[in-house]
Amino acid sequence: MKRVMTAKKTDYQGLQEEVRFLKLPEIDVWENKYHDKAYVVRFDTDEFTCICPKTGLPDFAHIFIEYSPRNSCIELKSFKEYLVSYRDLGIFHEHVVNRMLEDLVKASNPRWMKIKGVFNVRGGITTTVEAEYSS
Numbered sequence: 001m002k003r004v005m006t007a008k009k010t011d012y013q014g015l016q017e018e019v020r021f022l023k024l025p026e027i028d029v030w031e032n033k034y035h036d037k038a039y040v041v042r043f044d045t046d047e048f049t050c051i052c053p054k055t056g057l058p059d060f061a062h063i064f065i066e067y068s069p070r071n072s073c074i075e076l077k078s079f080k081e082y083l084v085s086y087r088d089l090g091i092f093h094e095h096v097v098n099r100m101l102e103d104l105v106k107a108s109n110p111r112w113m114k115i116k117g118v119f120n121v122r123g124g125i126t127t128t129v130e131a132e133y134s135s
Contacts, residue, residue, distance in 0.1 A: 016053065019095045020102070025082045027107040029072035038111065041073065042066045048083055048117070053090035060120040061096070065104070067113035070135075074108050093119045097129040105133045 044064040052059050063083070067074075082103070086096065097117045105113055112134040119127040 016092055016095055019091060019099060022089070024085050024103065026078065027082050027103060028075040028078035029108050030075055032069045032071055032073050035069070035071045038068055040066055040068055043076070045083065048086065050086040050096055051088065051090045053092060056090070059093065059122070061093070062118045063100070064116040065113070067104070067108070068111040070109055070111050072108050074104065093117060093127045093129050097131045101131045101133055111135060
């Protein structure tokens with residue numbers, strides 16, 4: 001009798017198929033009266049949390065954002081509400097940062113933007129993910 005080996009589906013497959021289409025709160029912006037100037041806005045928070053899609057355990061991160069606004073600036077209250085929406089969301093670290101970059105760029109159309117997520121130690125490993133946009 002010949003044994004046939006089949007590829008076993010890993011626990012990760014299919015978990016993030018719809019990550020780009022998840023409904024998250026809109027990020028509001030306000031009109032930049034200094035759109036003719038090139039300057040940098042930086043903000044960060046160490047209160048970010050999401051859920052590991054593999055284990056269901058909470059993930060904590062420090063999120064750093066830098067951008068050069070064009071015609072609009074990001075309104076911080078709506079951004080805070082956006083961040084809080086991740087608390088019950090199962091999402092990989094890499095997807096968090098890339099999705100956040102896509103959403104912020106779509107909302108504010110900056111000259112450039114950089115987002116860095118430094119995720120707390122899990123299993124002795126700290127994960128840092130960075131993504132950038134430039135027009």
